[in-house]
Amino acid sequence: MQDVQSSRAQVALPIDRVGVKGIKIPLTVRDRDKGVQHTVARVDLSVDLPAEFKGTHMSRFLEGLRDMPKGLDLAGCKHLLRDMQVRLKSRWAHLCFEFPYFMERLAPASGNAALMDYQCFLRGHMDGDRLDMVLGVEIPVMTVCPCSLAISDQGAHSQRALVRIEARSTRLIWLEDLIEIGERTGSSPVYALLKREDEKFVTEAAFANPCFVEDVVRNAARELAEHPRVQGFRVEVESQESIHNHSAYAVIEDWGETK
Numbered sequence: 663m664q665d666v667q668s669s670r671a672q673v674a675l676p677i678d679r680v681g682v683k684g685i686k687i688p689l690t691v692r693d694r695d696k697g698v699q700h701t702v703a704r705v706d707l708s709v710d711l712p713a714e715f716k717g718t719h720m721s722r723f724l725e726g727l728r729d730m731p732k733g734l735d736l737a738g739c740k741h742l743l744r745d746m747q748v749r750l751k752s753r754w755a756h757l758c759f760e761f762p763y764f765m766e767r768l769a770p771a772s773g774n775a776a777l778m779d780y781q782c783f784l785r786g787h788m789d790g791d792r793l794d795m796v797l798g799v800e801i802p803v804m805t806v807c808p809c810s811l812a813i814s815d816q817g818a819h820s821q822r823a824l825v826r827i828e829a830r831s832t833r834l835i836w837l838e839d840l841i842e843i844g845e846r847t848g849s850s851p852v853y854a855l856l857k858r859e860d861e862k863f864v865t866e867a868a869f870a871n872p873c874f875v876e877d878v879v880r881n882a883a884r885e886l887a888e889h890p891r892v893q894g895f896r897v898e899v900e901s902q903e904s905i906h907n908h909s910a911y912a913v914i915e916d917w918g919e920t921k
Contacts (some may be wrong), residue, residue, distance in 0.1 A: 682707030801844030
């Protein structure tokens with residue numbers, strides 16, 4: 663049969679990325695306490711396309727994903743990236759897995775247990791033999807405004823903030839490590855299940871620890887810089903302000919030298 667994709671392009675321009683997006687697959691990820699956790703991921707796959715080729719072979723992305731080991735880890739991602747390079751005769755290969763990850767959290771006063779979900783991703787690309795992998799997670803926290811607390815006779819405004827962490831490493835980093843770093847950065851962690859005694863505890867603890875968005879991002883960056891397996895990072899904090907018609911945000915990015 664005629665291979666139309668391999669025919670010459672009418673407009674001979676190279677394409678940086680071409681591929682497939684939004685594939686849904688079941689998979690397992692490593693769980694620090696239980697060994698593995700089952701989840702569902704949204705997958706994007708792409709490669710570069712030289713100027714002379716009209717198109718890529720979309721089915722080959724799905725074949726590579728089908729043949730990938732079912733556990734999501736660095737070895738499996740490297741296998742898939744290399745497989746895409748070979749199948750599609752490309753120098754560059756890219757992947758991104760986005761998935762929810764669940765951790766059991768205990769309410770601070772009552773001890774009631776409930777699951778918290780965290781949005782995570784594993785993003786990677788391979789340039790020739792060079793592999794680059796970044797693990798990311800979003801962690802919700804509560805912040806109390808120090809300025810509002812200082813100038814008010816009663817109370818202060820508080821809100822939920824999202825701590826978005828991206829960490830680069832060639833070794834295993836537990837998602838739990840990144841989640842716990844994020845939860846330590848704000849005025850208080852966020853919980854799934856709280857009784858009245860828990861709400862009292864959380865509110866009083868948060869108001870005793872007011873944080874600007876700048877404080878939160880610095881707290882996270884300091885811990886990431888000190889983590890023995892983190893070789894580079896980006897942390898962004900977005901505060902979903904409760905009394906302003908905008909969000910406040912701060913970013914620290916340090917992809918630095920390999921440790």
